[in-house]
Amino acid sequence: MLRAKLKAMIVIGLLVGLALTIHVAEAQIPMVFPGIKLGLANIITLMALDLYGWKEALMVTLLRVGLGAFFTGNAISFLCSFTGGLLSCLVMIELHRRFKESVTLPYISIAGAISHNIGQLIVIVLIIQNLYVFLYLPVLLVSGVITGYGTGFLASLLSSRIKQVPGIL
Numbered sequence: 001m002l003r004a005k006l007k008a009m010i011v012i013g014l015l016v017g018l019a020l021t022i023h024v025a026e027a028q029i030p031m032v033f034p035g036i037k038l039g040l041a042n043i044i045t046l047m048a049l050d051l052y053g054w055k056e057a058l059m060v061t062l063l064r065v066g067l068g069a070f071f072t073g074n075a076i077s078f079l080c081s082f083t084g085g086l087l088s089c090l091v092m093i094e095l096h097r098r099f100k101e102s103v104t105l106p107y108i109s110i111a112g113a114i115s116h117n118i119g120q121l122i123v124i125v126l127i128i129q130n131l132y133v134f135l136y137l138p139v140l141l142v143s144g145v146i147t148g149y150g151t152g153f154l155a156s157l158l159s160s161r162i163k164q165v166p167g168i169l
Helices: 002-027 042-051 054-072 075-099 105-128 131-163
Strands: none
Touching: 002 042, 002 054, 042 054, 042 075, 042 105, 042 131, 054 075, 075 105, 105 131
């Protein structure tokens, strides 16, 4: 029992470290369009969800966002990342829980990416008190579908490879 808990803590620590590294590295890439990023750190959240479960995925998300803001951001970027990340993670957890057998990770990831974008827009609207920000939603929806599918595909590929390694889970 103790050995299993220790193994789980080590795995979560590694996943958080990997997600944080990707998060910080991606923050250095200039955005082509405002608010549009690849969301590569979400690959690790999806893998945690698929390989370990909802608690681990939520832990990876919250620690990545919290530590990522400490290393890279300011208060507004933290609020956007936290709200988007939490909403995204909760949507992905629920979809995975309800439709695990019929909906693949790329489609769960698309829903997560779109939820993340909507969460960020809500924060921005509350901060600047202007609903016109929602006019940017179509651009974010398209980017969410594209980047969400890509990150979900990569997470699915990596998860399937990890599941093939004996004794790793």
